[in-house]
Amino acid sequence: MNYPVQKNTLYVGGLAEEVNEAILHATFIPFGDIKDVKTPLDLATQKHRSFGFVTFLEREDAAAAMDNMDGAELYGRVLTVNYALPERIKGGEQGWAAQPVWAEADTWFERQQQEELQRLEAENRAAMQAAEELHRRKQAAEEREGEKEDETTAMKDDPMAQAEAEALQQNNS
Numbered sequence: 001m002n003y004p005v006q007k008n009t010l011y012v013g014g015l016a017e018e019v020n021e022a023i024l025h026a027t028f029i030p031f032g033d034i035k036d037v038k039t040p041l042d043l044a045t046q047k048h049r050s051f052g053f054v055t056f057l058e059r060e061d062a063a064a065a066m067d068n069m070d071g072a073e074l075y076g077r078v079l080t081v082n083y084a085l086p087e088r089i090k091g092g093e094q095g096w097a098a099q100p101v102w103a104e105a106d107t108w109f110e111r112q113q114q115e116e117l118q119r120l121e122a123e124n125r126a127a128m129q130a131a132e133e134l135h136r137r138k139q140a141a142e143e144r145e146g147e148k149e150d151e152t153t154a155m156k157d158d159p160m161a162q163a164e165a166e167a168l169q170q171n172n173s
Helices: 021-031 059-069 101-157 159-172
Strands: 006-013 034-038 051-056 080-084
Touching: 006 021, 006 059, 021 034, 021 051, 021 059, 051 059, 059 080
Parallel strands: none
Antiparallel strands: 006 051, 006 080, 034 051
16 A cells, blocks of 8 residues: 655654654754654553654755665664654554544444434335235225125115025025
8 A cells, every 4th residue: 555655754763772752852953843753662661662753844854864864873773764654553544543432423423313214214114105005905995895885785776686686595595
């Protein structure tokens, strides 16, 4: 992956154990105003990890420091000075390890609300479809009942149909 180079921050490698942030600052201050100096600590030993970062206010100062200090000696060790790359963190470019736990709380709550709303809408659609189906079945049953009532009403009005029904009853008895 190509990471953008930070033109005003320098990586300084090959530091001796005796070098601290104050010494690193004093070593690079002749090249220009310094914004920040960091020497990351080893968590187990609480000593720096033989490298540090120097951030200058101006890019030109950083370039001059890199040109002059790369390969220079400090406390008996040869320094490696390059432009620093952005910190590579677990979780992609944004990096979840560099963010506080609550950093995405608002977006998490919004996503939860949207998911709940979608779930409720889906339940509502399913309930509406079930109600429509029940209504259709009820209408179909009422229509069938209406047809049966129409047949019995028609038999009462039709003397021929009554005679046929009586004849069928006599034959069945």
